[in-house]
Amino acid sequence: MDEIISYFSTIPSSHRSLILVSGITFFWLIENTFPLFKFSYKKWNHAGINFFLTLTTIIINFVLAFVLLKTADWAIKNNFGILQWLPEIPLWLYTIIGLLLLDLIGAYLAHFTQHKIKFLWRFHLIHHTDTWIDTTSGNRHHPGESIIRFIFTTFGVLIVGSPMWMVFLYQTLSVISTQFTHANISLPDKVDSFLSYFIVSPNMHKIHHHYVLPYTDSNYGNIFSVWDRLFGTFMTLPKEKIIYGVDTHMNPEEHNNLKNLLQIPFQKQRSQKNG
Numbered sequence: 001m002d003e004i005i006s007y008f009s010t011i012p013s014s015h016r017s018l019i020l021v022s023g024i025t026f027f028w029l030i031e032n033t034f035p036l037f038k039f040s041y042k043k044w045n046h047a048g049i050n051f052f053l054t055l056t057t058i059i060i061n062f063v064l065a066f067v068l069l070k071t072a073d074w075a076i077k078n079n080f081g082i083l084q085w086l087p088e089i090p091l092w093l094y095t096i097i098g099l100l101l102l103d104l105i106g107a108y109l110a111h112f113t114q115h116k117i118k119f120l121w122r123f124h125l126i127h128h129t130d131t132w133i134d135t136t137s138g139n140r141h142h143p144g145e146s147i148i149r150f151i152f153t154t155f156g157v158l159i160v161g162s163p164m165w166m167v168f169l170y171q172t173l174s175v176i177s178t179q180f181t182h183a184n185i186s187l188p189d190k191v192d193s194f195l196s197y198f199i200v201s202p203n204m205h206k207i208h209h210h211y212v213l214p215y216t217d218s219n220y221g222n223i224f225s226v227w228d229r230l231f232g233t234f235m236t237l238p239k240e241k242i243i244y245g246v247d248t249h250m251n252p253e254e255h256n257n258l259k260n261l262l263q264i265p266f267q268k269q270r271s272q273k274n275g
Contacts, residue, residue, distance in 0.1 A: 001091050005165050008165040009164065009165040017058075020175055024136065028134075028136075028183075031183045031184040031185050035186070037184060041132045043134075046132050046134075049256065050140045053139065067154055068154055074158075075157065075160075079161075082101060082159065083101075084161040098162050099170055102160055102167070103221075103222055105152070105159055107174070108220050110149055110152035111220040115217050121269075122265035124142075124145050124148075125249070127141055128245070129249045129261065130209070130244065131252075131256075133244045134184040136182075137182045142262065142265060174222055180202065181201070181205035186239070189203075189239075198225060200221040204234075209244050210243060211244060211245040211246055213272050213274045214235070215235060218233050219234060220233055247272055248271070248272055249270075
């Protein structure tokens with residue numbers, strides 16, 4: 001455990017970038033060999049749009065990283081946050097509790113809120129417009145949403161009282177989880193179902209990408225599935241019935257056009273239908 005803490009306390013940006021690129025490459029190769037759905041689309045064109053949006057997320061997070069660092073340092077120095085108020089417990093338990101809480105506040109709560117507040121949904125909508133979900137879709141976020149997510153992450157770090165090494169550890173796990181759950185891969189149903197009791201599994205998250213309500217408003221989890229099960233937002237749907245996208249933007253000229261994707265938050269909002 002000490003080695004893990006030491007590594008993530010000083011993890012170089014190059015290592016974090018390598019994890020991102022390696023993950024995408026790994027799942028890209030797997031989904032090409034064992035695809036869940038056989039899409040008829042220009043994979044590189046689709047990936048190019050998602051890579052551009054991923055790059056904007058990386059730049060925003062890099063520019064604002066000092067805010068996260070200052071927040072974590074302040075929480076530790078001032079003994080502020082849930083972790084700081086706990087009695088002395090084993091380091092492994094401290095880490096698990098911290099990761100769970102960061103996942104709840106910085107990810108689940110952020111995701112849930114983006115679906116429920118119309119202004120925030122305008123930006124998150126871009127992620128849902130993708131009708132060809134694959135591993136590149138994981139970081140398909142409008143720059144505005146990247147800022148919104150960063151604010152929630154910072155708030156989570158403050159409330160949890162998380163040290164920076166734990167933040168880096170969580171973000172690394174989050175990157176891998178996101179690539180895994182969006183990858184166009186097919187796990188045996190029993191394996192996927194078993195995983196979904198502990199972590200967000202591919203089938204579980206892909207239900208969230210079904211094009212109509214109420215499925216769009218379900219399975220908000222990022223890494224851990226416990227929050228969806230605990231708060232009643234967990235839903236199931238046979239993977240054969242999943243149709244990707246969002247029913248308000250099913251036209252490829254809208255969802256597969258970078259210029260339009262960047263403009264969607266400022267266009268007239270459309271209402272989703274219940275399936």
